[in-house]
Amino acid sequence: ELRPATMTIIVEDIMKLLCSLSGERKIKAVVKHSGQGALVTGAVAFIGGLVGGPPGLAIGKAVGGLLGAWVTSGQFKPIPQIITELPPAEQQRLFNEATHLECTDTVQLTTLVMGSEALQQQLLATLVNYVIKELWAEIQYDD
Template identity: 35%
Template sequence: MPVDARELMEAISIIANERNVRVTMKQTCKGAMVCAASAFTGGLLLGPVGLAVGGTAGGLMAYKMTSGSFRPLADVLLNDLTDEQQEQLVRHVNNAVAEFEISDLAVLLPLLMNNASIQQAVLKTAITFVSNELKMQIID
């Protein structure tokens, strides 16, 4: 029985959820810049008190700007990838587990759920794929 892409994607998603891997849409830098600019401006205008006020105001603005941009990797894998991208990821995962000589889904899924080294290889492949192909940053 060949490896079914959908079932493999669900297995990868389970592993990503267990490890609490999240992705961001490159909003972290923007939030940090807003926070720093607010603290700087507050410091110039009000001195040390302005640093605290500006930093707090900037932190709140950064929170509002980036709210919702951090998502679980599992959600991205199951909902955001096109069929072509899912097939491409499955090929990458198959290449990653090739050293374990697994070509049957009935063998792969139990091994994937119980073998830490296979989980690490598959998760690393998924993270690399999402980072390179989707240009998302990974948060562990």
């Protein structure tokens, strides 16, 4: 039966474990849903609407969408870098999703995970799912 991790397993240690696993597998991601891109898109659509009315709004929305995509089309970043850049609240959410194994401390959890390819795959699947769903990212595997 799965149950929540105890308090002796701390968020920072789980983030290090996830960084290690994803780093070994060279998993990268690019975040597609960016606030900066949304601001560019919205601003250009707004200006288009002010200048050209409804047709200007449509054109502004299209041009803004392209500009927004261009602004946010960054390079793929290694997942460990993304994990370390997550705000504490997001790290806590990832921690909650990742720590469903019955362990009493970080050492026990790390030993258990590193000794089991199946558990590594399960943890990586949780991480990839989180990155795709919560960060709206696209994943790239270098292996």
